[in-house]
Amino acid sequence: MSSTDHKDSYKARNAFFWLAPLASVRLTLVLLSLSMILVFVATLEQVRIGIRGALSEYFESLVGIWHYPEQFWGGEFLHHIPLPIPGGYLLGGLLILNLVAAFLTRFQWTFKKVGIQLIHLGIIALLVGQLVTQATQEESRMQINKGESVNYLERFHGVELALIDVTDPERETVVAIPQELLEEGQRLRHDSLPFDLIVKSFGVNCDFNVSPSGSTREGLTEEVDRGVGLTANLAITDKEEDFSSDAMNFGYLVFELTHKDGSLGTWLSLSHPAGNHWWKESEKLADFAFQPIRHEGRLWGASLRPKREYLPYSIELLGIENEFYQGTEIPFNFESDVVLNMDDNQTRRALVYMNTPLRHDGKTFYQYQMNNAADYTVFQVIRNPSWLVPYLACIIISIGLLWQFLWHLVAFLQKNSSKSPKGA
Amino acid sequence: MILFRFSIFAQGLRVALTALILSCTPSCSENHAIEAYPIEPEYEGPVVAWDLPENWAENPDLSGPMAGSFHIKTEEGPKGRIGVMPFRESVSILEVANMFAREIGYGILTERSLAPLLERKTLGDRVFEWVRMEERGGTGTGRSILLALFRQDSETWLFPFIAEKELVETELENFSAFLESTVLRPGKATIQARPPEPAPSPPPSPAELEGVPSWDVPSHWVTGKSSSMRLASHKVYDEEGNEIDFSITSFPGDVGGLLANVNRWLGQIGLPPTDQENLPNFVSRVEVAGLPAQLVEASSEDQALYAAILFKDDRSWFFKMTGSASLAAKEKEGFLHLLDSVSFPKP
Structure with missing residues (x-):
């Protein structure tokens, strides 16, 4: 040197x-x-x-x-x-x-x-x-029923309270409040909301029970006087978040809406870990997918749901197929036949199956779950900018x-x- | 050997790494804020919007086929019920009228018997089928049922207005303005036409009605449906959404005795059962229809119970009011007044 x-x-x-x-x-x-x-x-x-x-x-x-x-x-x-x-x-x-x-x-x-x-x-x-x-990196899921299109993803973890104004037939307005803001005692306001929201209690997991008719609710849902929490007489108990792979974490939120004339009432909202559309399976709890709130001539819906991300394109499920190893119930192949409908009227047909994901706009759609009997497929969607x-x-x-x-x-x-x- | 000055490169690398780490920092702590954004319509249910008259308020217990439910605010508390019911299919006015007719003593209506009650009413650019029925007979307080039916494409929208006759009269203008102001958008999801409540039970037979007492009900109590079990049924609501339920029932025998009945009721309002020794804490003497009876009073943190048990001619008569503690306390006077007014027909 x-x-x-x-x-x-x-x-x-x-x-x-x-x-x-x-x-x-x-x-x-x-x-x-x-x-x-x-x-x-x-x-x-x-x-x-x-x-x-x-x-x-x-x-x-x-x-x-x-x-x-x-x-x-x-x-x-x-x-x-x-x-x-x-x-x-x-x-x-x-x-x-x-x-x-x-x-x-x-x-x-x-x-x-x-x-x-x-x-x-x-x-x-x-x-x-x-x-x-x-x-x-963000991990989400997208569930699509056969013959239907979906244009949003739902995160595996984390919830949001969505307040949706559905009065206008041409478009709905969503006001999404992320989980991080749902702190007990917090008063939340937004220009798009005609009322204030006060968080009474929030948790990422709970046990819930339908109390016998006529019995009083105690604890977390004591103050609930509107919506499904009232009609189904639900009592809930806070639980630690379950991190196991087959965890079913039911998030809960008790919130009060107020405006200049006083309180509009107190609601309970529950989020279903597999997506709020599953509430429709239960007659008593179906409204958790959309609890109607009528205020000043407009119809709002409240829903505590897995955090959503809307996409500028939609995916339509044309068909599904699953194969099993002969004589067993071990899946050999899951296959979803989809069409990607983009903004500019362009379409792209794709076959998504194990280890062959669909990649579009920085996101990768992996075949995740499937239910042949119920005719739906679930994709795991990964976005990793790096x-x-x-x-x-x-x-x-x-x-x-x-x-x-x-x-x-x-x-x-x-x-x-x-x-x-x-x-x- | 070619020499190269790396010091500039090293400085550049340091700056680049610092920038990379700093640029990562904001993405590590996501910006958590309330977001508002428009989406394509997803909601498939019916959308009903309205301008509510100033003296009307919404009922909290919106359920079943109702898209909206309201009451009228009066000095004596909330009165009357107005509803909005969407039907996915086309239903006839006769079917709709028969959902309500028996409740107020009309029996089964036919095309012919309905004709005098039916008229067509134009409000703005809408035409409503308009049926008005006044309560017949019974121990009621002169209720009136006004049914407004509006057809839009294959949808049918029903607006029932149930209240005391006088109230329906005074609120007619508000009701018409309300109907005119409504925005009605049918839902995509199927809604089966069904009565708003279970079909009323057949009225008690004359033999059963024998010896039934009469009583006066406070004017602001909303009359519910009577059945073979309930001889009278009333609801009371207040502005805060509190509710109490009142019923009169009668059963042969002593129905398990005083202690068993008291303990059953205590359980209903979330209190532990009592024993014979502590029974006087809940029970006092009262006179009903000139006869000695027991008055039961109990309250938990937010629920209260006021009941009277009268044993007469081998039958037990229960006059029971239960529900929100604050509202029940306000209505106690009305309840005691009702007990005072009970009178059995003379044999």
Whole structure:
């Protein structure tokens, strides 16, 4: 290496000397060891709280609290001690800092080392890409009945209170209040709403029972004096959110509407975990899909429902087919024949089946569930804006590896040729 | 060896990474705000909108086939009932009139007997079939039923107005203005034509009616349907949507005795059962139709019960009022007045 090269390297390291403690290899090893512990603990916990629970508690957090399993040796004593485990965001964030610091302070800024730097840059991109995916990826579902079109997605997790003005025959106006704003005691207003909404109670899961006629409701639904909560005499009990894969979380909201002349009444709204259209199966609770509220000559409907996203296109289900392994009930193939109806009167026919999703407008529609008897299909819809990052990162790492290999190869060949005896 | 100055590259990289992390931050914490947006029509039910007269208010217990339900605000409390019922199919005015006719003593109407009650009324650009029936006989308070039927394409919209005769008279103008103001949009979902309430039970036979007492009902109590079980049935509502139910029933024998009946009623308003020793906490003496009877009073946090039990000629007579505690307390005086007014026919 020439003296100028050394000088440049020294300058670069000098400029970032304050990052030196973060660039420690020991820190890298500690973080990687902790990552292994995190993966081990989360895998154990997945059995107890399900994939979503483990993701939320250990990977999508800074610190997770773990209790030593009761069934392990000494569990009866150790189980009660809460053990903090560094979470995915903390370890991932620190790993990124560690790599970036090393990148800036330790590595030599020479052509010889470009390969190494590209490899590290690729790994940083992978980690950052994962962080962005975690933060921005959305998973939804779309259920379509045969012969019908649907133009919205419903999130698997999270609810919203939709207040819909259906008076105008040409278009409906939806005022959607996200779950995050539904805090007890909160008074909510919006220019499109002719009334204020006061949140009495809200929860992501509950047990509900139809109380005997004439009996009084106590607790959360005590104040309910309008709608299905009143007519079906419903009593509810708050429950912890269930993270297991077959969880059925019924979200609930008790809300009061008020306007200048006073209270319009208090309603109970329940969200069905599989979509509010399922309420129609129950005669008494059917109105949970749309509880009519009449105010100032307009008809509004209230519905606590899985968070919706409306699309600028619709998907029509033409037909479905499912095949099973012979003599079993194990599905072999689910297949949905659909037509995508776009805004500009363009259509696109597609066959969606296992491992062959439909991709459109940044979203991927995977075949998820199907009910041949009831003639409907359900797609799992994924939107991941950073889906290209892992591919780009792998390309960068590959170029880095190739560069490093070729550099050494050329150097080796040059060295060999210079050593070979002259005139041999 | 070619030399390259990497320091500029390193600075650039640092800036780029900082920008990437910062740009990620807002998307990590989504902006949670109330959103309003238009969508293509999805709602398939009927849409009914109206201008409500100032002295009218909506009933909270909208259910069954009703698209709207209202009462009239009076100084004595809410009175009368006005409804909006959409029928998916075309129904005849005779079918509709017969849903209500028996309730007020008309028996089964025929084309011929309906003709004098029927007229055509034009309100704005709409033509309504208009049927008015006045209560006949019974112990009622002179109720009047006004039925307005409007046909639009294959849809039929019924607006029943049930109230005391005088109230129907005074509110006729408001009722007409209300009908004229309504926006009626049929729903896509099928609505089966069915009576608003179960068909009334056959009236008690003359033998059963023998020895039935008479009584005075407070004028603002809304008369409900009597049946073979209920000799009288009334509802009272207030502005806040509270409701109480009043009934008069009669059964042979002592129906399990005083303690059993009291405990059954306590259970209905969410109170634990009592025993013989504590029974006097709920029961006091009262006189009904000049005879000694028991007055039962109990209230839970929001429900109350006032009942009188009279044992006469091997029969038990129950006069029972139950419902919202606040409203029941206000109506207690009316209830005691009703007990005072009970009178049995002389043999």
